[in-house]
Amino acid sequence: MTEKAERAMQSQRALMGVRDLVISGGIRAGSRLSEVALAEKLGISRTPLRAALARLEQEGLVDAIPSGGYAVRSFTREDVIDAIELRGVLEGTALRLAAERGVAPARMGELHRLLAELDQTQKGEVEEMNFDAYVDLNAAFHEKLWSLASQTISREIERVTSLPFASPSAFLDKQADVMAFRRSLYGAQAQHRAMVNAIELREGARAESLAREHARLARQNLEFVLDQDRSLIRRVSALSLVVG
Amino acid sequence: MTEKAERAMQSQRALMGVRDLVISGGIRAGSRLSEVALAEKLGISRTPLRAALARLEQEGLVDAIPSGGYAVRSFTREDVIDAIELRGVLEGTALRLAAERGVAPARMGELHRLLAELDQTQKGEVEEMNFDAYVDLNAAFHEKLWSLASQTISREIERVTSLPFASPSAFLDKQADVMAFRRSLYGAQAQHRAMVNAIELREGARAESLAREHARLARQNLEFVLDQDRSLIRRVSALSLVVG
Amino acid sequence: MTEKAERAMQSQRALMGVRDLVISGGIRAGSRLSEVALAEKLGISRTPLRAALARLEQEGLVDAIPSGGYAVRSFTREDVIDAIELRGVLEGTALRLAAERGVAPARMGELHRLLAELDQTQKGEVEEMNFDAYVDLNAAFHEKLWSLASQTISREIERVTSLPFASPSAFLDKQADVMAFRRSLYGAQAQHRAMVNAIELREGARAESLAREHARLARQNLEFVLDQDRSLIRRVSALSLVVG
């Protein structure tokens, strides 16, 4: 391996290692990250580690602290609500611009194919819903939507959804056993359909507000987890970082 | 000075040094940044330099390149248009949420004071407009608006406006001598007034679209510079990075 | 009975008589309405009949014709789509203004009570849904929403929904036997909940776009009836007036 490739791999390993550690709740929210301890634990040198921490600061998972170094960020309920809001706003912007500027038929075809596959997972009775397939296809569908945006917009979406609880998959795979939640996926899929329809009809305002409303499902799930069934907290990535 | 303080200062110097160099057009868009040359030129060591480059990648001024290292980003006209759009969307979100959630009277008072001071700069004939005061007060007014937002939103605004041509001040101080441009500031100030009025009346939708429309003034100025008077390009920060 | 009361009753009878006749498809779209024949058929005199026709012109069910008199209006598919759009826009305005201006807790309580009753109709399996109760409660819920608006706005809503296919009840009671349609009511009720939630959180933009999207369900049903199952046309009031 060349030295450069080696360095790139080290960077990648550092980034993923620290991110996983933070998201999994392995380090308490608010506590300082020791570079020495992290370097040892993850088996990486300090230069890629520092780059990883700088990147995670940008993602909003760690905060630079005045004395130098970084601490795991702690989030309030309001922080999470605003991160979800921001995701909705940015996805909404991507969809609005796509509707206004027009999308090539081939790409619309891809969206329709994903819609049809999502429909397949919801055929039959609610108990028979193919949950795992829905989760995967939902992620693929959202990524396809993001790909309609210019790099300037999709960059921001990528950054915002790197906060795990702001991603469209955040609450999805944790509640397969709650019937009311399963049923809510009919509405979610209806919103997917409406978004594609709005882009096709060049209805930018409608596409934008659909994306925002769709993101509100995540907020609804957040509030359910925090207020009704806190046992789910440890099942949702990074939710252990939320205090109060 | 403690070692930590020394390190923090080095980081800051590295960040500002590289950013200025890139923005001023001192390095050609698209060309690779040599760490060795930069470290020497700015008199800083490689660790703070790398952190600075990682940060500038987040801001969107440099791109990581596959072979390792970074290159100065080059922007298309569309990139700049979308960066301005994004600024409008994010400022709009800040204002909408402020209108919906309510703002304390003391903070509204501060906004009204700035509005009154901005009005003062526009008294009398158009030739007598106090341009320099307008530029400063305009920047202060926008920062006050951003401060209404939660950290989650204001972080994003800060990042997006770190692209110089996306900032609300971008085109402002370059065209004092163009009469049509001066006259357009009456409309800009009317929009400032309307934004504050909308927040006060809890009109979130209106506040949001006013902020977006306000950002379109920057796009209008961009198009004027690129299409009508390219001699102004070198006067606007970072516009030298725009190709085509 | 006093003469005045007698006259008021005559007016009312004339209005309802002619409207029913037109809506039921009893007179072919486009054909001229003979005052003599109508007066005889409905057993009313010409003065209240003319007032009724003037009113129906305002509602958009009949057109004044150049030679004097009125003809039953014929609607294109686009006319119906725009009438539904208009209903969504006006309901959206009512909700946005309610969210921005605030609603007294007692009235919010009434909305919550209706939401809870609507929920009751959807308990259990989809086959067990209490369809008739849903239809009545849905109408009551929409009327309660309209009552939040000032007279200026609610007047317009009343006029627009007097075109039968633009009313929120238009397609509702005709498709109890179509399973996909029943299932779509989960999404409709989720929208009802979201509208009330948005008003409560003072989210005017969200409330407005929810009302618009909610009206799109009617358009979706319209397109289903016209394109997939034309046998339903005669079941939906006034849809016989739609040509092409």
Place this chain on the structure above:
Amino acid sequence: MTEKAERAMQSQRALMGVRDLVISGGIRAGSRLSEVALAEKLGISRTPLRAALARLEQEGLVDAIPSGGYAVRSFTREDVIDAIELRGVLEGTALRLAAERGVAPARMGELHRLLAELDQTQKGEVEEMNFDAYVDLNAAFHEKLWSLASQTISREIERVTSLPFASPSAFLDKQADVMAFRRSLYGAQAQHRAMVNAIELREGARAESLAREHARLARQNLEFVLDQDRSLIRRVSALSLVVG
């Protein structure tokens, strides 16, 4: 003249006669309209008079009263504010749909021609503005915008703007001598330009909110007249019907 033509002319004369009488403040707000007195004063028979009153009820200028007959409507400040809001909402809908559905180049050309003519009235110093030409061209421009809408939407705009204070010309021709008002027309014309630009770029959301914001100028003028300079009340059509 045929009997029919005679009847049509009578209807027209009745409608315009009563409307002028009401708008000019010739009958006090709230007072009952005597059919006998009106028929005599305007020299028309009772049948066309009743049709005219029914039409004016639809326009919102008179109210049917429980005892039979009609009374001149009195408006509160809130009524006028909502009528202006409604005009903005409906014009906004017309523009949004035009942007989404696309407009033929020939019609865009007509809008551009009117924009250019409006620009001509604003050349030179503010004192030299050609006010009368601006007023006429402004009315023509708005009518051209309305003509982009389908009949379903333009009907509503027509009805709403038949309330004189809700029309885009309402406050325009009364304040030629107020310098601040003249200057505000630069902003109004910038909004005209932006609306056309938004339609061209297929930006429906932007076009809609521009139309709404444009209507707010009327509200601003209303508040100026009612709160700052009540001497202007009698100069604005129908404003004498506003109480409180």
